[in-house]
Structure formats: C-alpha cells, structure tokens
Amino acid sequence: MEHNLFIRNIEIDWKRISQDSYLREIEAIQGVQSIPLACPVTFFVGENGTGKSTLLEAVAVAYGFNPEGGTKNYSFSTYDSHSELCDAVTLGRGYRKCRTGYFLRAESFYNVATKEMEYVDVKHPSMKLHEKSHGESFFAIAQNYLKADGIYILDEPEAALSPQRQLSLLLEVYRLSGQGAQFLIASHSPILLGLPGAEILSFDKGRLHTVSYEETDSYQVMEMFINNRDYMLKRLLDE
Numbered sequence: 001m002e003h004n005l006f007i008r009n010i011e012i013d014w015k016r017i018s019q020d021s022y023l024r025e026i027e028a029i030q031g032v033q034s035i036p037l038a039c040p041v042t043f044f045v046g047e048n049g050t051g052k053s054t055l056l057e058a059v060a061v062a063y064g065f066n067p068e069g070g071t072k073n074y075s076f077s078t079y080d081s082h083s084e085l086c087d088a089v090t091l092g093r094g095y096r097k098c099r100t101g102y103f104l105r106a107e108s109f110y111n112v113a114t115k116e117m118e119y120v121d122v123k124h125p126s127m128k129l130h131e132k133s134h135g136e137s138f139f140a141i142a143q144n145y146l147k148a149d150g151i152y153i154l155d156e157p158e159a160a161l162s163p164q165r166q167l168s169l170l171l172e173v174y175r176l177s178g179q180g181a182q183f184l185i186a187s188h189s190p191i192l193l194g195l196p197g198a199e200i201l202s203f204d205k206g207r208l209h210t211v212s213y214e215e216t217d218s219y220q221v222m223e224m225f226i227n228n229r230d231y232m233l234k235r236l237l238d239e
Contacts, residue, residue, distance in 0.1 A: 003040055006151045006182045009092035010035040010059055016088040023085055026051035028203035035208065037184075039199040040177035044186040045216050046203030052186045053155050054085060057105070059184060060153040061086035065103035071145065072101060096180070100150040104141060104157055139165050146172055148179035158189035166191040190218040 011034050017023050024030060028051050044052035057067065064072050067086075139161065146152055158166050170192055173183055177197075187193060193200060193216055202211045213219055225232055 003038070004096050004180075005037060005040065005094045006096060006098050007037055007059070007063070007091050007184070008094050009037060010055075011090040011092060012085070013088045013090065017084060021084060023054070026054065027206035028052075028208045029055060032208055035201070037199070039197060040181065041173060041183045041185070041195055041198040043193055043195075043198055043200045044184070044203065045188070045193065045200055045211070045218065047217070050203035052203045056153060056155050056184060056186045058085035058089045059091065060103040062089040062091050063101070063151065063153070065101070065153065069103045069105040071103075096149070098149070098151050100145070100147050101152060102141065102145040102150070103153045103155075105155045139168070142169055142172055146176055146181070148176055148181055150176075150181050152181060152183045152185075154183065154185045154187075156186055156188065158187060158192055163191060170195050188218050190216070190222040193218055 012029065012032060014024075014031065014033070028046065044056055046052050061067050066072075137160070142157075157169060161169060166189055173185075173192075174195055177183060185192065194213055200211050200213065200216060202209055202216070204217065
C-alpha cells in the first residue's frame with residue numbers, strides 16, 4: 001500500500017560534514033546516503049549512543065522545527081547542542097501540504113514548557129505545563145497538538161509516561177496515522193513499538209536496518225524479564 005507521506009525519504013550529503021566530525025564515527029549512519037520511509041509511522045530503535053536521536057533531531061531541524069522542540073512557531077535557543085548533520089540532511093517531501101506539526105524532545109521539554117507561556121494569545125491560552133506533573137505535561141502536548149494531517153517527530157515520548165499513558169499515546173498515534181498524520185519516533189518502549197503496521201528501523205549491529213517488533217531489544221529484554229524474572233534477578237544480583 002502506498003502512503004502519501006510528508007517525508008518520503010531522508011538524504012544525507014556527507015560532503016557537507018567535516019572530516020573530523022564525530023558523526024562519521026556513528027556506525028549505523030556512516031556513509032548512508034538515502035533512507036526511504038515506507039509507512040505513516042516509523043520508529044527509530046537502538047541502544048543509547050547509536051545515533052537515532054541525532055538523526056531524528058537533524059530531520060526535525062531540516063523540516064523547520066526548533067532544535068529544542070515545539071511547533072514551527074517556536075524560535076529560541078537555550079543551549080546550542082544540535083549537530084551539523086541537520087545542514088547535510090535533505091528531505092524528500094510528498095505532494096501534500098502539512099497543516100500542523102510538533103517536535104517533542106524529552107531532554108529539552110522543560111525549556112519548551114517555559115517558552116510555551118510566551119507564545120500564548122487569546123485564541124491559544126497557555127496549557128500551564130509547569131503546573132502539571134512531567135507525565136501530565138507530556139500527555140497534554142499529545143492531546144493539544146497531535147492532529148490529523150500533521151507531521152510529528154517524537155524523541156523518547158515514553159520518558160515521562162506511565163504504561164497506561166503509553167497505551168493511550170499508542171491509540172492516538174494509530175488513530176491519527178489513519179487520518180493522514182505522519183510520525184517519526186525514537187523509542188525504547190515495548191508498548192509503543194507494538195503499534196500495528198509501523199516500520200521499525202534499528203540502529204544496532206552497526207548498520208541501519210528494518211526489524212520486526214519481536215526482533216527489537218526492547219521487546220526481547222522485556223519478554224525475558226517478565227517470563228524469567230526470578231532467574232534473571234538472581235543472575236544479575238549474584239554478579
């Protein structure tokens with residue numbers, strides 16, 4: 001089935017990345033020139049440090065989002081931490097015009113929540129994110145900003161969400177992806193990764209490759225722990 005995606009592929013021009021850049025040492029994307037996207041929901045998975053968040057951030061900035069997160073209207077810089085990869089990324093876009101979008105980063109969400117109060121007006125009152133718990137604030141973003149026909153780039157959205165809230169987010173992503181929305185999500189959540197019909201790109205084993213849900217470390221480790229909890233804890237704690 002062909003999907004009318006907002007982002008159809010990610011191109012990387014390595015000539016625009018300095019020879020001594022640490023980006024050239026990230027095995028999963030090393031030398032990769034084109035990454036086609038096949039589904040409305042694409043997950044980036046992999047161990048910490050494998051480059052998934054780095055690539056996700058570059059895609060978000062290349063699409064016009066603020067590096068620290070928010071809507072395209074957000075323009076601020078608390079700490080300039082994004083890599084030069086965003087300057088080397090070109091996005092192959094579909095023919096549909098994006099109506100809305102949001103870039104959510106777990107690590108800089110506090111800064112976005114602070115700036116949100118400065119972007120309010122009569123039609124867009126503040127959600128008062130700092131008056132909510134971390135998890136409630138995350139979910140408030142999902143409820144207020146995730147809509148049909150939008151592009152959403154989410155970096156570890158499960159970071160502040162309970163398992164129940166993760167299931168609610170999964171439901172929203174599934175519903176909206178069926179209404180024309182596109183999602184790129186970096187995640188370790190065995191709940192979110194179980195979303196039916198999603199494409200999962202793994203950054204593990206030194207190469208970027210597609211995996212099934214059951215092949216992800218998130219699923220395998222969680223399954224092993226739940227089914228063999230006493231044995232695993234004994235092995236771990238005895239060591």
